[in-house]
Amino acid sequence: MHILDKKRIINILNGLDLVPIIEEGFISYSKGGSIIPPVGELTFDDPPGDVHIKYGYIIGDSYYVIKIASGFWENEKYGIPNGQGMMLLFDQRTGKPEAILLDDALLTDIRTAIAGQICAQRFSNQIERIGVFGTGLQARLQVEYLANITDCRQVMVWGRNENKMNIYKNDMNKVGFEVVLGNSAKEVASKCNLIITTTASKEHLVSDDDILQGTHITAMGSDTPDKRELGPGIIEKADLVVADSIEQCQERGEIACAIKDGLTCVDHIVELGHILSGQHPGREHHSQITVADLTGVAVQDIQIASAVYKQYMETKNEI
């Protein structure tokens, strides 16, 4: 069995083009080519934290994958990253452990940012200004990955903590983005045609009349049944709602919250893999409002873990 530490994983990632790998995963998932049970979840009260166990396999592939990723929000008090975790690969034919990727949740962060990049590329109009809710790691990564697909470097950010907003502004300036601070999530929505929501909020931050025509929203902060950032009506009224997994999004994320609000018809919700495969057209008009609800699907973890491990096996004797 092989154990890869984070440094080794980072080295391997530098040589991988992950976008097509993650896209293939979404396509396979939507075609029914993978077995992905419901997310396992463990919650803690004191100190507060949650653990997600995402697992499954692509039928006919070499490995099954189990991903453990946790968020313990008070960790920063102790100088420990909030996100922790690892990915495990096992032989799909025998169950034998193949590899442990000690990634400290890095691969989850990256596959999540890549899903955001894929959605922004597919669903945004020409990006005039990037609106961001939140100032944490994904608020950074999602924007940094956009540099792969747009020349826009204008960002408006809003977060609850002004100090963290200023740190965000300085940090993102250093990587080439011009950041202005929003007074509210509403102000961000009123001035940006791409919105990325990355907070762990349990109360909605914007209403449906805050969203400009032609906006695309990538909603990735809400990944549990009780987190939400988008107000009532946004999912219902959007011209196109894309779910990374329709099944999972009915249990957790913004679509789940809309269903709790009373949304009964989910016919306008399309699975990301069906758009990536060309089965559905995606955005059809400049003026449409589109929403991608990303709750994080195990197929992303399976794809990134398998890609890293395969690359490791091919190159391990070279280093």
Place this chain on the structure above:
Amino acid sequence: MHILDKKRIINILNGLDLVPIIEEGFISYSKGGSIIPPVGELTFDDPPGDVHIKYGYIIGDSYYVIKIASGFWENEKYGIPNGQGMMLLFDQRTGKPEAILLDDALLTDIRTAIAGQICAQRFSNQIERIGVFGTGLQARLQVEYLANITDCRQVMVWGRNENKMNIYKNDMNKVGFEVVLGNSAKEVASKCNLIITTTASKEHLVSDDDILQGTHITAMGSDTPDKRELGPGIIEKADLVVADSIEQCQERGEIACAIKDGLTCVDHIVELGHILSGQHPGREHHSQITVADLTGVAVQDIQIASAVYKQYMETKNEI
């Protein structure tokens, strides 16, 4: 983070008295002192296999534990053990990975055998002959562990494969048991007052009129919704039915099968932890038929993994 290989784990196990540790786990579980989500499950068709992910934590303890254990029944063709897996410990306050126990499912085998020993000690009358369904690893371990609590060395075994029955007989002779082969599960039931069921059967092997008065049955083979070894009526008519987890046994194992048969009243089902804590008396009369339905609860994994790791941390500098 610490990685313990199987050899190290075996060394540590030699110095541990696990019975009280596992008993404490059951008691804590039944008192509501632990958080144990439903079992995660992943199944494979070609080759056939299943993976169980059991996880959770005891409130106020140091670690949360995730256990991965799989069975791939064709592994023996390739000389690979059917059972594979590992246990992972994480800090309950931060989510940081603490240890990986590369036990190849050994700890699952042991905690399962210990649960059987606990049940036989609590619920059997004086054991006259040990009846065993199945010839695999648990058919051996369950009997070997009984040597801790009884002088009886008489075993009657039945399995589908005569060759494997003969190997079982020879192997068990070497560790001090006198084994006779049964012609059927019914014959075993008719001649033994302790029955241990360890097969992966999906059809019941005995009927309620096969069971002698005063028998105790430890049913541990069925741990999924579709596996069963006990025929209709046995759970319903037993004087005492003990579940390792009432919640879990309503979804998987013999009690779940009885519910599918139409069992509606589960009032005679008692949780093992409530008997171990003295809250319920257990067997009350010599003539009673008792059944322990053991589906394997994560609290056993939490307890054995934590005990091994704590012992490792205390002694690691001594070796």
